[in-house]
């Protein structure tokens with residue numbers, strides 16, 4: 124069997140605020156393998172974003188191990204963690220955060236050029252990804268000229284532009300109407316599966332969760348496998 128792209132072991136996270144301590148992760152364990160789309164569900168405030176931030180090396184848990192692509196990142200420096208993140212992880216958020224003055228293709232070219240690719244190669248990959256997401260007629264449009272679902276597809280293409288092994292998505296369709304949400308999720312699912320990416324997707328949408336390969340619920344800081 125393949126090795127997991129993401130392994131979480133015994134993740135713990137407590138926030139200390141003026142109002143007191145709030146523990147959101149109490150020993151969360153998870154493995155996500157190449158080519159599978161895993162859902163993360165749980166009530167608002169249960170810690171889904173906190174878990175994604177730890178998995179994506181944006182924040183450090185208080186305890187536990189985050190291994191990305193077989194590498195235990197817990198003891199790496201911030202600089203080393205940033206390097207792993209940029210080379211291995213793609214993110215999609217609820218809001219697309221596209222650069223409004225750039226076209227769809229340019230938004231997808233940007234992270235590739237930052238990673239050192241030439242303009243031609245970056246453009247070719249951007250057009251290919253956008254076409255796979257059904258946006259070949261929107262390549263040179265700016266985000267403001269596109270619908271919410273189209274904008275979110277561009278954000279998905281941008282997240283996959285540098286061929287990450289791990290895709291983390293936090294409510295990627297949370298801002299869309301039900302039909303657009305379903306279509307956008309399907310596009311994300313097909314592309315992630317097709318590219319062999321390990322995807323972890325937080326969602327409140329139980330209809331979409333049913334289509335994922337495996338689903339875990341965050342309850343009391345632990346991850347519990349769900350069956351439908």
Ligand SMILES: Nc1ncnc2c1ncn2[C@@H]1O[C@H](COP(=O)(O)OP(=O)(O)OP(=O)(O)O)[C@@H](O)[C@H]1O
Nearest residue numbers: 138140145147165166167168169170171172173174
């Ligand atoms: N930086 C922080 N400082 C203090 N508390 C925080 C911080 N980040 C998150 N929290 C709190 O931790 C809890 C879990 O937040 P988190 O965003 O991880 O939950 P979530 O399951 O993603 O919620 P939602 O579904 O509403 O997005 C919430 O009660 C939140 O207010």
